[in-house]
Amino acid sequence: MRIVSWNMNHCLRSIPARKLAWEYLRDELKADLAIVQEASPPKGLMSVYHPINEKHPRYRWGSAVVALSPDLVLRERPRVPLADCQMKPVAANELPDSHPGACAVADVLGAHGQTLFTAISLYGQWEVMGNGQMYSCARLHRMISDLTGVLATSRRKPVVVAGDLNLTTQVAYEKQTQAETDGAAAAFARLRAWGLTDCISHTRTSRPRLPNCSCSDGDNCSHVQTFRLGNRTSSRPTQLDYAFISNSMTPKLKECRVVHDEAAWQLSDHCPIVLELT
Numbered sequence: 437m438r439i440v441s442w443n444m445n446h447c448l449r450s451i452p453a454r455k456l457a458w459e460y461l462r463d464e465l466k467a468d469l470a471i472v473q474e475a476s477p478p479k480g481l482m483s484v485y486h487p488i489n490e491k492h493p494r495y496r497w498g499s500a501v502v503a504l505s506p507d508l509v510l511r512e513r514p515r516v517p518l519a520d521c522q523m524k525p526v527a528a529n530e531l532p533d534s535h536p537g538a539c540a541v542a543d544v545l546g547a548h549g550q551t552l553f554t555a556i557s558l559y560g561q562w563e564v565m566g567n568g569q570m571y572s573c574a575r576l577h578r579m580i581s582d583l584t585g586v587l588a589t590s591r592r593k594p595v596v597v598a599g600d601l602n603l604t605t606q607v608a609y610e611k612q613t614q615a616e617t618d619g620a621a622a623a624f625a626r627l628r629a630w631g632l633t634d635c636i637s638h639t640r641t642s643r644p645r646l647p648n649c650s651c652s653d654g655d656n657c658s659h660v661q662t663f664r665l666g667n668r669t670s671s672r673p674t675q676l677d678y679a680f681i682s683n684s685m686t687p688k689l690k691e692c693r694v695v696h697d698e699a700a701w702q703l704s705d706h707c708p709i710v711l712e713l714t
């Protein structure tokens with residue numbers, strides 16, 4: 437099965453360009469399952485999707501899990517507003533939702549109705565403070581907490597978590613604070629603590645090392661470029677996108693490819709991550 441995670445930059449794309457991006461996913465990348473952010477899946481595709489804000493012209497998009505293969509069926513995991521979960525626990529298949537539209541969760545079923553894994557499209561939506569400062573860690577850490585019901589059983593019931601987390605342990609911009617870098621490392625540590633493997637890190641020997649990476653990981657650096665600020669080729673090579681899978685799935689991971697191709701950059705300011713699973 438081929439899974440593609442991609443931030444599709446819906447808001448800043450023309451209607452024809454959005455259509456081309458979905459064709460690229462289907463015809464060029466040949467995705468069976470798309471885990472997308474800043475996206476709005478076309479009608480007619482089986483998807484689990486809610487826009488962040490349908491009424492707001494800048495937020496008529498969100499995270500989605502989309503079945504492109506006719507052999508896959510999606511079963512949406514119901515979400516309950518976080519405020520409604522304080523006194524009453526959610527049902528077994530439900531999950532709290534602190535930021536509707538930024539995280540989509542679907543059980544992925546095979547042709548015979550068997551559950552293959554749970555797919556999570558996760559988007560680190562920025563949180564703006566009263567003084568105008570923006571943080572991506574704040575909402576992402578809340579959303580990881582929302583997923584506890586899925587992550588806590590991920591050793592028995594496999595999980596794929598992928599998306600534009602808007603986080604990196606690189607120095608992504610000049611005034612980045614150590615707190616932001618540490619907050620990113622903490623988010624990755626939380627995912628690993630639930631028994632998840634970072635696919636890009638796991639396959640780092642399969643690709644050339646990112647030249648002059650700004651991280652402090654030394655020889656352990658596994659960063660790749662998945663984002664171009666303003667889609668400029670001269671922008672600092674930054675990784676904001678990730679794909680994690682349950683440790684039990686890693687023997688099935690044949691390939692993890694970052695599609696740093698001009699065709700992809702023509703369609704979004706992020707490039708896709710492709711997971712090839714047997």
Ligand SMILES: [Zn+2]
Binds near residue numbers: 651
């Ligand atoms: Zn690095």
